[in-house]
Amino acid sequence: MIRLEKRPTPSQAWTWATPVLAVLLTMLAGGLMFALLGKDPVAAIKIIFYDPLFNPQFAAYSRPQLLVKAGPLILIAVGLAMGFRAGIWNIGAEGQYIMGAIFGAAVGLAMYPSDSWMIFPAMVIAGAFGGFLWAMIPAVLKVVFGTNEILVSLLLVYVAEKLMAAMALGPLRNPEGGGFPGSRNFQGYPAASNPELFPNSGMHWGVVAAIIAVIFGYILLSRHLMGYHIRLAGQSPRAARFGGVSPARLVIFCLGFGGALAGLAGIFEVTGPAGQITTSFNTGYGFTAIIVAFLGRLNPIGILLAGLLMALTYIGGELASFMLGLPSAAIQAFQGMLLFFLLGVDVLSNFRIKIGREGHA
Amino acid sequence: MTDLLTLQGLTKAYPGVVANDDVSFSIGRGEVHALLGENGAGKSTLVKMIYGLVKPDTGTMILNGTPYTPAEPRAARAAGVAMVFQHFSLFEALTVAENVGLGMENPPKPTQLSREIREVSHAYGLPLDPRRMVGDLSAGERQRVEIVRCLLQDPKLLIMDEPTSVLTPQEVEILFATLNKLKAEGTSILYISHKLEEIRALCDGATILRRGKVVGSCNPRERSASELAELMVGQALHRPERSRSAPGKVVLQVAGLTSEHVEEFGTRLQNVGFEVRAGEILGIGGVAGNGQDELLSALSGETLGSSETVRFQGNAVGHLGPNARRALGMLSAPEERLGHAAAPDMTLVENAVLSGWHRRKLAEGGFVRWGKAKDFAEEIIADFDVRTPGPFVAARALSGGNLQKFVIGREVLQDPSVLVVNQPTWGVDAAAAASIRQALLDLAAQGAAVIVISQDLDEILEVSDRFAALNAGKLSAPRSTEGLTMEQIGLMLGGAHDMDVADTDEAEDIRETYEEGRL
Incomplete structure (x- = not known):
């Protein structure tokens, strides 16, 4: 009989080994899925994990993409991790990401065609504010009326999507676009654009912001009283109340911080890789970041690595569907497996497996 | 007369600890046999083996002359072994009859079951109304539900784990009368406790466990309590020392404290008021669940009230949260160590x-x-003799007693002016309990006002200068503990929670109402 026995102290080794184990299990199960779909599993795994970085034919294009994709994922995930650590479940980062893009883009477009150096910083601030504001809706509703932040934040994603479509077709539409939906392209507006900082690196201001967020998040959690209170509230809400932690303050802080970072990701994306507000500007970073946050063990350093890994599966997945004709749903299932296995093997850091007979039936 | 149950060489090891090591003893028919030992001595593991919850590694049990190897509690019950646990396994939102039925293999029809509950509870002096919701019952009445559930199965051996820890002195007397009646009918009872006076009053034989081994057996009536204690602990117990001194100025005043809202099955504090002076220990007794948690929360600042209800050194603080009160010098240590205090x-x-x-x-x-x-944690560990591999160990890895010493130490070393502790030695071994009590006495001697909320009346009498009883959310007027008798305390605690022995008019009334309802 196999039993689980609770460890007296969580195992440090397993805490770091479980993500690696989860990736290996995903490769196995994913390979099986690819085989069932009639594709060569070894080739598919190689295309997903190896070719984007090292294949001489594709790497020149895909390597910079790694940072382009990882940047927003990491930025959003660091913000979400604060809330998840405290037991506050912001599922609507996608909406906050959209609102950040709209707010920031609106500021930039209102200034067109001024070329003041202040435009881009103002847009960044407006973007963070937009995300923050959108996150304040579930936060305030939770604090005042006790609503469930999971539902409210999630449903607001769809509101934000509609709002974005309305913006792309209405107030923010490019007046010189011949009536096509979509805003002006910021790549043609240097004062408001977020270009690649080094040629072919994929590095843009959003990636810089993500790295700063990782460092900031790490210090907050490990050194600051606020981070301590976040961890305390997540592990033991009653002990947190005894410690004088105000639940309302925590909800406002965690949702606000996560919203602001998602908003930042939005404005850096719209001014950089995406270029413009369109009816389908968002690509699910806000949802994938939830996986990244957990894959990184809600630890900012872990999130940095997890974001890079997740970006790799995105790029490799695209490559695999292009090269092998794998359906994109199979790639999404593959990414879902990663989260599934991670949560599954997570139990090993708190429990040890005992094999053998035990009297208790 | 042959013995009912004989244990031979029972051994049970868990990773890192031998819970029972070669335990042998026997229980005679109609004998009340005490199992004595400190927390962690292996009493629980032993009775779990008898009740079929845990399988011994080696050793044999013989019940009624035949080998007895219960694979699960159901088998134990079928063999005539019943157990009343220290922590009740009852559903608060169900009635007494429903709870009893859930614990039976083949419960009879509800009407039949209700009648049986009435008959058995009446016969043994434990009146119970089968229709009442368990959530509305006192701890003593809940225990009756558990006992009646066992008695309905007509057990040969009844195991009782720390049954008196939740009872008032009067309720203890009723329980003992019931147990003596069972004994007279030939039922054997295995009685687990660390309360020596009770064991001396009730039991015919005793087996003493220490660190998993039998260290002695005796007739407890022929031994003094201190002899039994030394057998149990393995050393002479240090009694906390106290010196009564004239109390100082009033530090804490509580007046008109009433809970505004209460969780389900919580207790509403009703107009609670008292004063505590510097250098004084106020003991607040009462069975847990009578407002103790609510009182601690109101004093710690976890629940806020109007500012005037709590005054600290003359200043209204009822509206201040925990940290603001800590800043002033009002500290507290909640009952629940894991998940609340730590x-x-x-x-x-x-x-x-x-x-x-x-x-x-x-x-x-x-x-x-x-x-x-880290320095602070190490200071607590050193000053309060917390046994831990080091300061970077998770709180849950510590034993209850060690964590409690840590929690109390953490507050005491912050030099409080007022310290409120709830059940400071609950589930703590005797040596650790003595050192915690000593720390509280020392703190008061240094001029702090200390409030000890506890359901252990011996503890309260040992440390406190004045005593007040908390019952159903109401606090009695505090009295000096000098010359206070157990009986007076019992009356302050609300007597037997309005419970009487069965052949009274009340029980008669219940039966009549019930029968009318049926017809």
């Missing part, structure tokens, strides 16, 4: 920060000074 998965260093960061200046500019926090 976060289970956090290290001792992190838990030292929990309530200590403000007064011990463990944070500067919002940043935690982990070096200072």
Whole structure:
């Protein structure tokens, strides 16, 4: 009989080994899925994990993409991790990401065609504010009326999507676009654009912001009283109340911080890789970041690595569907497996497996 | 007469600890046999083996002359072994009859079951109304539900685990009358306790366990309580020393404290008021669940009230949260160690920060000074003899007694003016309990006002200068503990919670109402 026995102290080794184990299990199960779909599993795994970085034919294009994709994922995930650590479940980062893009883009477009150096910083601030504001809706509703932040934040994603479509077709539409939906392209507006900082690196201001967020998040959690209170509230809400932690303050802080970072990701994306507000500007970073946050063990350093890994599966997945004709749903299932296995093997850091007979039936 | 149950060489090992090591003894028919030992001595494991919850590694049991190897509690019950647990397994939102039925293999029809409950509870002096909701019952009445559930199965051996810990002195007497009646009918009882006077009053034989081994057996009536204690602990017990001194100025005043809202099955505090002076210990007795948690929350600042209800050194503080009160010098230690007083998965260093960061200046500019926090944790560990591999161990890895010493130490070392503790030695071994009590006495001797909320009346009498009883959310007027008798205390605690022995008019009334309802 196999039993689980609770460890007296969580195992440090397993805490770091479980993500690696989860990736290996995903490769196995994913390979099986690819085989069932009639594709060569070894080739598919190689295309997903190896070719984007090292294949001489594709790497020149895909390597910079790694940072382009990882940047927003990491930025959003660091913000979400604060809330998840405290037991506050912001599922609507996608909406906050959209609102950040709209707010920031609106500021930039209102200034067109001024070329003041202040435009881009103002847009960044407006973007963070937009995300923050959108996150304040579930936060305030939770604090005042006790609503469930999971539902409210999630449903607001769809509101934000509609709002974005309305913006792309209405107030923010490019007046010189011949009536096509979509805003002006910021790549043609240097004062408001977020270009690649080094040629072919994929590095843009959003990636810089993500790295700063990782460092900031790490210090907050490990050194600051606020981070301590976040961890305390997540592990033991009653002990947190005894410690004088105000639940309302925590909800406002965690949702606000996560919203602001998602908003930042939005404005850096719209001014950089995406270029413009369109009816389908968002690509699910806000949802994938939830996986990244957990894959990184809600630890900012872990999130940095997890974001890079997740970006790799995105790029490799695209490559695999292009090269092998794998359906994109199979790639999404593959990414879902990663989260599934991670949560599954997570139990090993708190429990040890005992094999053998035990009297208790 | 042959013995009912004989245990031979029972051994049970868990990773890192031998819970029972070659335990042998026997229980005669109609004998009340005590199993004595400190927390962690292996009493629970032993009775779990008898009740079929745990399988011994080696050793044999013989019940009624035949080998007895229960694979599960159901088999044990079928063989005539029943058990009343220390922690009740009852559903608060179900009635007495429903709860009893759930614990039976083949419960009879509800009407039949209700009649049986009435008959048995009446016959043994434990009146119970089968239709009442368990959530509305007192602890003593809940225990009756458990006992009646066992008696309905007509057991040969009844195991009782710390049955009196939740009872008032009067309720204890009723229970003992019931147990004596069972004994007279030939039922054997295995009685687990660490309360020596009770064992001396009730039991015919005793087996003493220490660290999993039988260290002695005796007739408890022929031994003094201190002899039994020494057998149990393995050393002479240090009795806390106290010196009564003239109390100082009033430090804490509570007046008109009434809970505004209460959780389901919680207790509403009703117009609670008292004063505590510097250098004084006020003991607040009463069975847990009568408002103890609510009182602690109101004093710690976890639940806020109008500012005038709590006054500290003359200033109204009822509206201030926990940290604001800590800043003034009002500290507390809740009952629940894991999950309230300490976060289970956090290290001792992190838990030292929990309530200590403000007064011990463990944070500067919002940043935690982990070096200072570690020093503080080590200071607590050293001063309060907390047995732990080190300060970076998760709180949940510590034994109850050691964690309790840590929690009390954390508050005491912050030099409080007022310290409120709830059940400071619950589930703590005798040696640790004595050192915690001594720490509280020393704190009061240094001029702090201390409030000890406890359901252990011996503990309260040992440490406190004045005593007040908390019953159903109401606090009695405090009385000096000098010359206070157990009987007076019992009356202050609300007597037997309005429970009487069965052949009274009340029980008759219940039966009549019931029968009318049926017809």
